[in-house]
Amino acid sequence: MKIGVVVFPGSNCDHDCQHIFKDVLGQSVEMIWHKETSLAGLDAIVLPGGFSYGDYLRTGAIAKFSPVMGLVKEFAKGGGMVLGICNGFQILLEAGMLPGAMLRNKSLHFICKDLSVKVENAATSFTSACQPGQVLKIPIAHADGNYYTDPVTLAAMQANAQIVLRYCTPEGKVTPEANPNGSLDNIAGIINAAGNVLGMMPHPERCAETVLGNDDGKLIFLSMLESLKQGKKPLQMAPA
């Protein structure tokens, strides 16, 4: 498979994503400069974490104007898989490819630590290697991960099983105490209605090798590769 990792000025998890797909999973990876004009030949796109444009205005708010984002939208419209991690998730929100917005963490601090995340929907192309309800240990590292959307959208996402990952206790209970940043409904990751665009705040690429003490995150990437291999159409999750 050929995975494209988009590099915005200020992306800083681009090498980490490249490392996972290339060195750990043996796939071919192309680094896509944000001024790129073609995404031909790519099987999936990753928007990596970081601080695109320094996040000086609002996270992801400038990156959405990068020339490559038009291509990424087209790619997704055609059913291509797009994974946004952390800043990548924030960019997907700003670009309107996923509903909602990110607020500052409730503590107002940057938070970097391991957390438990529950797989609420294991039927997606990004989570099919997980068990339903499986608890993954994945680190977060962000200052703006306090997800918000309006009640109508939230209800629709809940009804469509678009809330894929939620913060939970190590035992799998979704509680306010397990919520690190004030995120609405403990949301850690959501998918679009078409089922081919996933945004998640936790960093699966940081926990996908045993040498780092934890490889729970590998399941996300294995799910993607499996879905691509089967040539599966993304799961249709809502009435077209």
Place this chain on the structure above:
Amino acid sequence: MTKELIAQHNLTDDEYQKIVGILGREPNITELGMFSVMWSEHCSYKSSRVHLRKLPTTGPRVVQGPGENAGAVDIGDGLCAVFKMESHNHPSFIEPYQGAATGVGGILRDIFTMGARPIALLDALRFGGLDNAKNRHLVKGVVAGIAGYGNCMGVPTVGGEIVFNDIYSQNPLVNVLCLGIAHKDKIFLGTAAGIGNPVIYFGSKTGRDGIHGATMASDSFDDQSEQKRPTVQVGDPFTEKLLLEACLELMAGDLLVGIQDMGAAGLTSSSCEMASRAGNGMDLDLTDVPRREPGMTAYELMLSESQERMLMVAQAGKEEECIRICKKWDLDVAVVGRVTGDGILRVRDQGKVVAEIPAKSLADDGPRYERPYSPPGYQDMLTNLNYDALPDVKDANAALLSLLESPTIASKRWVYEQYDHMVRTNTMVRPGSDAAVVRIKGTNKALAMTVDCNSRYCLLHPYEGARIAVAEAARNLVCSGAEPIGLTDCLNFGNPERPEIMWQFVLAIEGLRDACEHFKVPIVSGNVSFYNETNGLSIYPTPMLGMVGLIESVDQTMTQWFKQDGDAIILLGKTREDLGGSEYLKVLHHREQGSPPLLSLEAEKSLHDFLLKAIRDGLVQSAHDCSDGGLAVALVESCISGPAARRGAVVGLGLDTLRRDALLFGESQSRVVLSVKPELVEQVLKRAGEADVPAMKIGTVGGDRVVIDVEKGQWSEGCRIDLPVDQLFEQWAFSIERTLNQA
């Protein structure tokens, strides 16, 4: 030139006369400014240079020693570790967020200027007590500044240390270490070789910020220090990230001759130092220097310390390619000069020559002082402590809880959770163990890193304190499974014009020298920060060390926390009556007195050799150095500091001739708490005996309480520590957060 103007530039009359002698005329104002920053203590090392020469800087692994942007040591596989530590103390006191942030930015540039990609940051911080609102403000600001810059850059802050002591209330210390990895044969130096080669400016525009930052950092503070805020620069980590990627892309091509960042003293230092290293001169034309605002004078342009700027000397004819790469990364770029053969740094602005100075006189011919030194009159009062007048500990449980709550010992969770310590996916051992460990991708190796200095020991005996700092840093690395291979230092002291401060400095240097020679660890880079003094009160002498160790195989990495119930606990090393300078005396008796613990370099080295081999041979489950708070605190930390399950322990100790507090909380050196599988105890003890390392089984891991039974000795009754692990954890893990939130 008026006397006032000369004094404002922090130059003495003698120094001014020397400048007139060099030029054969009076300097103009731009030249005076350039001399003043280059001859400042910060840039010229005029008080320290004669002593720094004593330090061992060579060794089989040394690829680059002191004098360049950073040092480099060979780690095999064609790679080297490039590292350096620097202080940003003065700016961080005046403006904590930006001061700390630009400290991170500055040291990062030093590393990637050498052609290395930065992979780790560590911070050593000193603050006054948290009961003071100003100190809490400084802590919050500095931590946020480090986080703001490092996180955005995508370089993980993997470790560090923090000590709280009121002596730092008016002079907090912010020392930042950065380590990068470079190919051994692709190290870039700051040299302006090749007459006629173009000099290219790139990065941010030049503004009026930070003018005279180096001069400010070379002076003491008083109550008017707030007025120095404009000398603090403002950081832009986003531009620095672009600068990093642009530099590495420039270096990947065959384009550059030399490169240097514009740090302290900005365009002046980068140009004259590069020219001087190559024995050349440089013609600079300021007309094309990118600037933030109109109307800037040559003086301002040459002295600005605006951040995120670089100067490179490219191969003639490669200008266009260099400019293309810089523009790709949205950076300002301009050819601003040429290398010349006459040794003169000649600066033009709008066609007019505004400065003409021999480059070498600025960079290398600054004043050197052999400042007088003598011990302070109060030294004996500090070291003489009548222990008989101090009652021995009665309630050991309460004493232990007080120590765990002391912010110097308490968990630094609140701090390091604000730092991205995992980005780049190399962090094998995160903050909170004896040393941080990062793997080196593409190899089976890892590097361990630690920063250490017990400044109270250094106050009580600068020579012993410095030796102990080296020993402890090396011990931390060995406990992580690493062989120490190199050292960087950041020497923070008071005003060198005071003989007692100079005495502390000279003794500390000699202590560093002796310990480094004994352990065969070279010092490859460093920094001196003098004038850490406000209204005449100096900080404790703080020769901060950053040490790097090599782990040949990632599976030999060791951590400090207990792994398995039923494992045996072994204490390595001998416990003496070492209460002097201990955290226990400070917290429980409010004394910062006595003689620091005895250190035998021979015993320490035997311990390292034995332990490293035992770890490599797979005999050890955990290893933790005994330092602040002594044996009892080390045992508790091994129980509660792990990322997974907390574990209890049952330990029995004999007093023999010791006091109870000395046994439990004394800080005897060369001691390590090990845990080993029960079936390996005999083998480990036997090996230790053969290596002449004192070793004793003292207990067993397990249960949900920490129990330490102290049997009565020759002169004292015994005592018992018996507390639930969860209570110990709560006390230790959230202490700093509690204090900060109360306020």
